[in-house]
Amino acid sequence: xxxxxxxxxxxxxxxxxESFPAGEAWDGSAFAAQLAQPGVFGRLDPQGGLVLxxxxxxxxxxxxxxxxxxxxxxxxxxxxxxAALAEAAARGARRVFLEVAVANQPALALYAAAGFTPVGRRxxxxxxxxDALVLSAVLSPPAAATGG
Ligand SMILES: CC(C)(COP(=O)(O)OP(=O)(O)OC[C@H]1O[C@@H](n2cnc3c(N)ncnc32)[C@H](O)[C@@H]1OP(=O)(O)O)[C@@H](O)C(=O)NCCC(=O)NCCS
Numbered sequence: 001x002x003x004x005x006x007x008x009x010x011x012x013x014x015x016x017x018e019s020f021p022a023g024e025a026w027d028g029s030a031f032a033a034q035l036a037q038p039g040v041f042g043r044l045d046p047q048g049g050l051v052l053x054x055x056x057x058x059x060x061x062x063x064x065x066x067x068x069x070x071x072x073x074x075x076x077x078x079x080x081x082x083a084a085l086a087e088a089a090a091r092g093a094r095r096v097f098l099e100v101a102v103a104n105q106p107a108l109a110l111y112a113a114a115g116f117t118p119v120g121r122r123x124x125x126x127x128x129x130x131d132a133l134v135l136s137a138v139l140s141p142p143a144a145a146t147g148g
Contacts, residue, residue, distance in 0.1 A: 001083060004042030004052065006035050015050050019066030023127060026064065034063065043083045047071045051080040053088055060088035062098035077110050085114070089139040096139055099125060099132040111135050
């Protein structure tokens with residue numbers, strides 16, 4: 001797993017295109033634009049996974065998370081999410097949010113296992129009319145910063 005930088009935008013777009021349905025995938029310029037924003041960071045796994053997150057103050061948001069079908073159910077998604085949450089906590093985030101389609105069982109299971117709970121619902125959020133659930137989790141400060 002490697003930190004995502006601008007040079008990784010094309011590789012991230014290729015993984016995203018495999019991981020998401022046509023029409024939902026972000027292209028290279030979308031990733032480049034995101035990565036150029038302050039507070040945006042991510043991870044790329046060469047086996048075919050990515051996560052992109054944004055931090056603002058003490059709140060973070062998971063912008064996207066995807067694993068290519070051939071590499072699923074091997075712990076990659078969990079590891080990418082954990083890495084993003086750890087970096088967000090290290091950068092000072094104390095709460096993290098994300099949106100997920102109400103019918104996206106794999107993602108809902110992954111997020112529930114990572115401690116996310118529903119805090120809201122956005123009606124018709126997705127292009128296909130599906131609602132999004134807003135999930136949130138509390139982040140623990142990094143051990144070194146707690147003073148014991
Ligand atoms: C959601 C996604 C990222 C999961 O990636 P992954 O690498 O397969 O996930 P992991 O192998 O790390 O799974 C971790 C846990 O999540 C849950 N999970 C993952 N896929 C699941 C599935 N198909 N059904 C039920 N639970 C699932 C399980 O609890 C799993 O733990 P387990 O394998 O020990 O049972 C992947 O399915 C994906 O890219 N989907 C399409 C894009 C997407 O929906 N992204 C999220 C948008 S919010």
